[in-house]
Amino acid sequence: MALQECGLNLNKVSKELQPHGSLEFPCAGYSSCHTGRPEDIIPWHWHEEMEIVYIVDGQMKVRIPTNIFLLEKGDCVIFNSNILHYAETVTECKLHSLVFSPALVTGNEDFVFAKKYMQPLLTCNNFSCYFIKARNYENVTDWFNCAFEAFAQACYGYEFIVRENVSRICLFLCGKFNPQTDMQNALLNQDNLRIRKMLAYIHKNYADDISLSAISRAAGISERECLRCFKRTIQFSPIQYLLKYRVMKGAEKLLENPADSISETATLCGFDSPSNFAKVFKRFYNCTPREYRNLNRNGEI
Numbered sequence: 001m002a003l004q005e006c007g008l009n010l011n012k013v014s015k016e017l018q019p020h021g022s023l024e025f026p027c028a029g030y031s032s033c034h035t036g037r038p039e040d041i042i043p044w045h046w047h048e049e050m051e052i053v054y055i056v057d058g059q060m061k062v063r064i065p066t067n068i069f070l071l072e073k074g075d076c077v078i079f080n081s082n083i084l085h086y087a088e089t090v091t092e093c094k095l096h097s098l099v100f101s102p103a104l105v106t107g108n109e110d111f112v113f114a115k116k117y118m119q120p121l122l123t124c125n126n127f128s129c130y131f132i133k134a135r136n137y138e139n140v141t142d143w144f145n146c147a148f149e150a151f152a153q154a155c156y157g158y159e160f161i162v163r164e165n166v167s168r169i170c171l172f173l174c175g176k177f178n179p180q181t182d183m184q185n186a187l188l189n190q191d192n193l194r195i196r197k198m199l200a201y202i203h204k205n206y207a208d209d210i211s212l213s214a215i216s217r218a219a220g221i222s223e224r225e226c227l228r229c230f231k232r233t234i235q236f237s238p239i240q241y242l243l244k245y246r247v248m249k250g251a252e253k254l255l256e257n258p259a260d261s262i263s264e265t266a267t268l269c270g271f272d273s274p275s276n277f278a279k280v281f282k283r284f285y286n287c288t289p290r291e292y293r294n295l296n297r298n299g300e301i
Contacts, residue, residue: 020049025159026101027166029151034060034089038284039251042087044199044234050122051079051099052169054144058093062086064128065192065233074134076141078173080121083128084196086234096148098166105167113167117174127177128192143168194219195233198226202238206246207270212238246270247284250277254293262289 020028026049034040053062055071062069062077063086069077070090079085081102102122106114121127132140147165150158201218202210215238216226230238250269253260260268266277266289281289 020047020099020101021104025104027104027151027162028099029148030095030097030099031152032095032097034058034087034093034095036089036092038248040089041248042085043248044084044086046082046084046196047099048081049099049101050081050170051085051097052144052166053077053079053087053095053097054141054148056094056096059090060087060093060095061090062129063234065195066128068235069129069131071131072134074141076132076144077129078132078169079129080124080127084192084199084233085129096144098144098148098151098162100166102170104163105170118170121170121174121177124177127173130173130176137172140169140172191229191233194221194229198229198238199241202242202245206242206249207268209270210242215242242270243280244284247281250281250289251285251292254289255296258293258297265289 020026034042053071054076055073057073059073060071062071064079065084071077102114102118103109106118108114109119134141143165147162150161150165155161197219198215201215205214212223212226216223219226219229221229226238230236230241234241236244246269250265250271253265253268254262257265262278263274266274269277271277271280278288281287281292285292287295
């Protein structure tokens with residue numbers, strides 16, 4: 001099976017819609033390079049599959065609602081199912097990743113692999129993600145690289161090699177988290193649910209004149225708790241996140257709708273004036289909206 005192109009197709013609640021693999025073999029492999037450009041940011045998103053990311057070269061900062069990790073060459077991070085995550089480069093970075101359904105490991109949900117191991121792991125409140133530093137637990141990174149190379153080369157029987165090594169990694173995680181004796185961590189789980197509701201509201205209504213109170217109501221919490229929740233999880237205030245999201249959507253629309261004026265794009269993205277849109281856009285992209293559109297049209301970005 002060929003490696004897939006790394007790209008996100010998110011719905012209004014930040015869930016990734018792109019299928020990973022197939023029903024017959026629910027696993028996809030990705031190889032991608034990222035620079036410091038805003039369009040290379042991997043935005044906040046989540047998916048039902050688990051994901052393993054390995055840094056081939058460079059540095060990348062990865063966030064989940066409860067932590068931040070700096071990944072360097074040789075480092076690895078493993079995300080649990082349904083966990084919001086975000087990434088941006090520190091230096092130019094190349095990564096390999098495998099995104100797979102737990103069914104790849106468990107087979108039938110009535111099998112012991114599902115009941116005894118994977119289901120407790122997937123619902124373990126202490127396991128949002130697991131960071132592995134280079135040279136620590138080298139067997140885990142070896143298992144990942146073995147699975148990834150087999151996937152990339154699509155040699156005969158590669159499906160067995162991928163499943164075997166991904167299963168080894170999952171068993172390693174079960175040993176680390178001992179999910180069957182997991183203590184409930186209600187605050188972390190609550191934050192993850194709240195932030196998903198509030199991000200979903202922002203993504204759906206970013207073009208409107210929305211307020212902090214409207215964002216907080218989306219999760220049924222006070223404005224003060226809303227601010228605390230954003231600070232604990234994604235280290236942005238709600239309004240800062242809204243502004244950044246509007247600018248990113250503006251950049252998309254500039255290229256998707258080249259016939260639209262800058263003024264029309266600004267309005268569609270919730271800005272009160274083209275000048276304000278241009279000012280904020282330049283802060284993020286280091287060029288004006290018009291320059292950004294022209295540079296992309298000429299293939300210079």
